[in-house]
Amino acid sequence: MAASVQPIEPNSRPVASPHDHDIVMHCDIRELFYGNFKAVRDTSIPIKKNSITAFIGPSGCGKSTVLRCLNRMNDLVRGFRFEGKVRFRGRDIYETGIDPVAVRRFIGMVFQQPNPFATSIFNNVAFGLRLNGYKGDKAAKVESALRGAALWDEVKDKLHKSGLSLSGGQQQRLCIARAIATEPEVLLMDEPCSALDPIATRKIEELMTDLRKKFTIAIVTHNLQQAQRVADYTGFLYVDTSMGGRTGYLVEFEQSRKLFEDPQHKHTKEYIRGEFS
Amino acid sequence: MSAHSSAQPGLPVLPGALFGSRQGEITQVPSPLQRAVDVTFRRLCHAFAWFTILLVTFIVLRIAMSAAPAMREQGWGFLTGRVWDANAGQFGILAQIWGTLYTSILALILGTAFGVAAAVFLSEGFLGSTIFGLLKYFGVHLHPWWGRLPDQIERILKELIELLAAIPSVVYGLWGIFVVIPLIRPLCHALHEHAGWIPLFSTDLSGPGVLPAVIVLAIMIMPTVTAISRDALVSVPVKLRMAAYGLGATRWESIFAVILPTASRGIAGGIVLAFGRALGETMALAMLVGNSNQINLSLFSPANTLAALLANNFPEAGPREVGLLMYAALVLLGITLVVNIMGAFILQRAAKNAAE
Numbered sequence: 001m002a003a004s005v006q007p008i009e010p011n012s013r014p015v016a017s018p019h020d021h022d023i024v025m026h027c028d029i030r031e032l033f034y035g036n037f038k039a040v041r042d043t044s045i046p047i048k049k050n051s052i053t054a055f056i057g058p059s060g061c062g063k064s065t066v067l068r069c070l071n072r073m074n075d076l077v078r079g080f081r082f083e084g085k086v087r088f089r090g091r092d093i094y095e096t097g098i099d100p101v102a103v104r105r106f107i108g109m110v111f112q113q114p115n116p117f118a119t120s121i122f123n124n125v126a127f128g129l130r131l132n133g134y135k136g137d138k139a140a141k142v143e144s145a146l147r148g149a150a151l152w153d154e155v156k157d158k159l160h161k162s163g164l165s166l167s168g169g170q171q172q173r174l175c176i177a178r179a180i181a182t183e184p185e186v187l188l189m190d191e192p193c194s195a196l197d198p199i200a201t202r203k204i205e206e207l208m209t210d211l212r213k214k215f216t217i218a219i220v221t222h223n224l225q226q227a228q229r230v231a232d233y234t235g236f237l238y239v240d241t242s243m244g245g246r247t248g249y250l251v252e253f254e255q256s257r258k259l260f261e262d263p264q265h266k267h268t269k270e271y272i273r274g275e276f277s
Numbered sequence: 278m279s280a281h282s283s284a285q286p287g288l289p290v291l292p293g294a295l296f297g298s299r300q301g302e303i304t305q306v307p308s309p310l311q312r313a314v315d316v317t318f319r320r321l322c323h324a325f326a327w328f329t330i331l332l333v334t335f336i337v338l339r340i341a342m343s344a345a346p347a348m349r350e351q352g353w354g355f356l357t358g359r360v361w362d363a364n365a366g367q368f369g370i371l372a373q374i375w376g377t378l379y380t381s382i383l384a385l386i387l388g389t390a391f392g393v394a395a396a397v398f399l400s401e402g403f404l405g406s407t408i409f410g411l412l413k414y415f416g417v418h419l420h421p422w423w424g425r426l427p428d429q430i431e432r433i434l435k436e437l438i439e440l441l442a443a444i445p446s447v448v449y450g451l452w453g454i455f456v457v458i459p460l461i462r463p464l465c466h467a468l469h470e471h472a473g474w475i476p477l478f479s480t481d482l483s484g485p486g487v488l489p490a491v492i493v494l495a496i497m498i499m500p501t502v503t504a505i506s507r508d509a510l511v512s513v514p515v516k517l518r519m520a521a522y523g524l525g526a527t528r529w530e531s532i533f534a535v536i537l538p539t540a541s542r543g544i545a546g547g548i549v550l551a552f553g554r555a556l557g558e559t560m561a562l563a564m565l566v567g568n569s570n571q572i573n574l575s576l577f578s579p580a581n582t583l584a585a586l587l588a589n590n591f592p593e594a595g596p597r598e599v600g601l602l603m604y605a606a607l608v609l610l611g612i613t614l615v616v617n618i619m620g621a622f623i624l625q626r627a628a629k630n631a632a633e
Contacts, residue, residue, distance in 0.1 A: 036419055076522060078409060079418065105525030115516040118539050127534070128524045178524065 022049045024186055024216045025107075026087040027070055032062070035079035039065050043250040045235050047186065052208060052217045054231030054256065056224060058271065061237040062248025063220045067188050070218060071107040072100035088186075105132060108179035112191040114171035116163030116178070121146075121155050124163040124174055128182040141181055148214075149177035150207050169200025176207065180215065187211065189219040193226065205230050224260075224272065231256045238267045337610065344607045347600035355604060361570055361586070363598060370605050372570035376580035377612065380487060380566060381555040383576075384494035388555075389548055391495065392502025393537075396544075399435050399503070400510035401532060402427075435507065442500035450564030453493040458484060458565075461492070465577050482577035485567035491576070493561050498551040505550065509543025510536060542627045549620030556613050559584035583609040 025047040032040040040062040047053045047070075055063040065074065072093060074080045085092045093103045105128075116124050125142040134141065142159075146152040151173040155166070163174050172192060179187060189208070193201040208217060208230050221227050227234050235253040239246050252259060252268045263269045298305050307315075347355070351368060358369015398404065405427035412418040412426065465482035472478050482488065513536050521531035537544070567579020568589055583605055590602055 035424075071523070073519070073523060076519075078405070079424075101525050101527050103525075104523055109523035111516060111519060111523065113516045115514070115520040117517060117520065117535055127521075130534075131524060131526055131530060175520070178520075182524075 023047065024049045024088070025070060025218075026085075027066065028085045028087070029066065029069060029082070030084040032065060032069065032074075032083070033079070033081040034077060038245055038247045040237075040248045041240075043235075043237065043248070045250065045253055047216060047218050048233065049216050050212055050214075051232040052212050052219060052230050053233045053235065054227040055218070055220045055235050055237060056222070056227050056271075057237035057248065057251075058239060059222070060246055060248070061239040063237050064190050065248070066237065067190055067218060067220045070186070070188055071104045071109055073104070073109065075100045105182065106184055107186045107188060108182070108184035110172070110175050110179050110187065110189040110192050113195050114168055114175055116166070116171050116174050118162065118164055120160045121163050121166070121174060122159040125177050125181050127178060132182055134182070142177075145177040145181035146174075148180050148211065149173045150203065150210070151177055167200075169196050169203060172196060172200065172204060173207065176204070176211075180211065183214075185216060187215045187217045189217060191220050191222060194222065201226070224274075228256060228260050234259045236263075236265075236268045236271065238271070337607075340603050340607050340610065343600060344603035345600075347597075347604040351601070351604065355601075356608065359570060359572065368601050370583065370586065370608060372572050373581050373583045373586045373605065374608065374612070375572045376487075376566065377556060377582040377584070377609070379580065380490050380494060380562065380582060381552060383487070383491040384498060384555050385548065385552050387491060387495035388498040388551060389502055392499040392547070392551070393506050393544060395438060395499070395503045396506035396510055397532060397537075399431055399438075400507050401528070401536070402431075404431055404434070435504075438503050439500050441496065442504075444497075446497070446558065446560040447564070449493050449497055450561040453489050453561060453565040454485070457489045457492055458482075461488060469577060476574040477576050480573065480575040480578040483579070485565050486577050486579045487566065488576040490562050490566040490580075493565055494555055494558060497558060497561065498555050501551040501554060502544075502547045505547030506540065506544045509540035509547070512543070513539045542624060545620070545627060546624055549617065549624070552616055552620070553613055556616065557584060557609070559588050563588045583612075 023046045027043070027045045027047065029040050029043040031038060043062075043066055045053065045055075045066070055066060057063050068074045069082065070086060074082070082094055084094075086094060088103075088107070091098065093100075108128075117127065122139075122142055125145050126138050129138050129141055143152060143156075146155060151170060154170060155161075155174075158165075163171065166174060172195075176187075176192075193204050196204065205226060208219070211217060212232075219227075219231065232255065233253065234256040236251045236259065237248050238251045239248050251265050252263065254264075259268065260272060263272055355369060356374070357371050358367065359371050360367045360369055361373075362368075408427040408430065409418055412420075412423050417423040462482055465478075465488065468478045469481045517535055517539060518531060521535040526534065562582050563585035566582055566585055568581050568585055569579040570581050571578055573580065587602055587606055587609075590598065594602055
């Protein structure tokens with residue numbers, strides 16, 4: 001049931017035109033297992049350059065699982081098995097010989113729970129730079145990352161303080177700064193606002209639309225308004241319980257505006273109208 | 278309707294109770310028995326807690342009182358004298374203090390290195406991923422029994438390491454004399470022959486000595502370090518591991534840069550506890566350290582410790598010597614106390630730094 005993307009007219013927002021060479025990643029999942037449990041099937045999502053692609057769907061539909069496929073975080077789960085392809089820079093990241101650690105350096109990730117390390121704000125942001133053996137001016141990179149995450153003004157006088165001393169919203173922006181410090185091409189965000197209050201959420205959303213200029217973003221959210229507000233493209237996943245399992249699959253993938261205003265599929269319509277969650 | 282006026286005539290209203298129950302209500306004020314049990318339990322807990330504190334005070338006080346005559350007689354010279362000779366009437370415990378600290382610190386270094394390494398191995402799933410890879414190769418990783426194997430083996434290993442703590446000290450002593458010393462003697466001999474200019478190897482191992490004592494002591498304290506470090510490592514939040522892996526850290530980078538520092542407070546707690554145990558360990562050391570009052574950097578020379586001094590001299594001690602031994606015991610107690618307080622202080626500082 002993999003939905004294909006039709007060529008679309010320019011959006012109201014400055015979205016890159018969706019030609020094939022604009023597709024940074026192409027995620028094509030045929031089957032995905034955790035042990036004997038089939039978690040996701042038939043999901044094909046293109047992720048376009050300098051855009052925000054959102055995955056929405058009811059709980060347990062595998063949207064986070066799909067996101068974690070994109071930088072091979074699922075490899076850390078025992079019993080994980082993947083059939084399909086995730087194309088990135090002309091290669092399949094699941095190809096034999098590709099180091100998942102390398103994949104994760106090019107494709108950054110921000111998690112649901114803010115998870116700064118128990119060290120100073122500076123060291124948190126510089127962590128990735130150190131991993132990558134960055135030889136240049138670390139302080140400058142840390143500053144630009146913190147500015148990029150709209151956190152600089154709040155922390156510039158206490159860079160040596162522990163990252164854990166910040167508020168939840170600040171911690172999440174610190175994690176974003178940490179992820180973008182090494183300037184990865186793609187940024188994955190797994191429900192980045194679900195642990196935050198509305199004001200912090202709004203800040204992160206503004207930040208995301210800002211970051212889109214420089215990065216390509218894929219986000220999982222259970223907040224429909226959020227997807228509507230920030231995402232250029234939205235994929236709706238649904239969970240198939242017909243065979244006694246709980247297998248997620250992609251129902252519809254469209255430009256966000258189109259998906260929310262004129263959903264084609266029955267499940268999408270019901271979900272967007274709030275008839276189930 | 279107020280609570281007072283609604284009290285039913287037949288039901289007793291307890292003094293101090295706000296409500297009486299109405300007819301047919303399930304809710305009741307706590308019965309006198311419930312209250313009595315509550316109060317008794319609380320008082321008992323209080324009493325036992327205070328009893329422990331009193332007991333510690335009593336022990337220290339009694340030792341100090343028994344030591345008082347010797348303290349008056351010997352003064353501080355007792356701490357700086359190097360000779361313990363009952364016939365000559367010379368008593369000093371500097372060599373024992375040195376031996377206690379030297380063996381404990383060396384054992385701590387060795388035991389911590391092995392203990393933390395074992396804890397990392399057991400908590401970070403190295404074994405699990407190896408075995409799981411193997412099972413996957415044979416295609417039985419999803420099997421209900423085989424798939425659980427890695428976790429089972431890890432649990433067994435953990436139990437085995439903790440079992441090391443259950444071996445009686447005297448058995449360790451015997452094992453040290455009849456296994457460790459013959460085993461390390463050729464190596465020690467060679468080291469002394471070829472690298473004797475290094476102070477650590479400046480004497481030959483003639484039998485009991487610092488090194489066998491340190492090895493056995495390290496094995497004895499390792500389970501403490503391992504168990505506590507493992508708990509600390511396991512309790513490092515998964516989200517921090519994910520953060521490190523998500524940034525593209527390898528397993529080692531995650532362990533060294535994120536997981537170990539995050540768990541460092543718990544690990545430090547384990548080390549302090551282990552140090553306390555090493556300082557007080559008596560039997561194995563009395564059997565292995567050589568009981569010779571020397572102050573020597575050499576790993577192969579015999580030495581003595583405070584605990585061994587006490588154990589060796591009590592049987593033949595006269596009233597005067599008992600006082601002297603009590604003095605030595607008080608010194609040992611003091612060292613242990615200082616170490617524990619320092620440890621607590623370090624932990625507190627670490628906690629504060631982490632929170633800032």
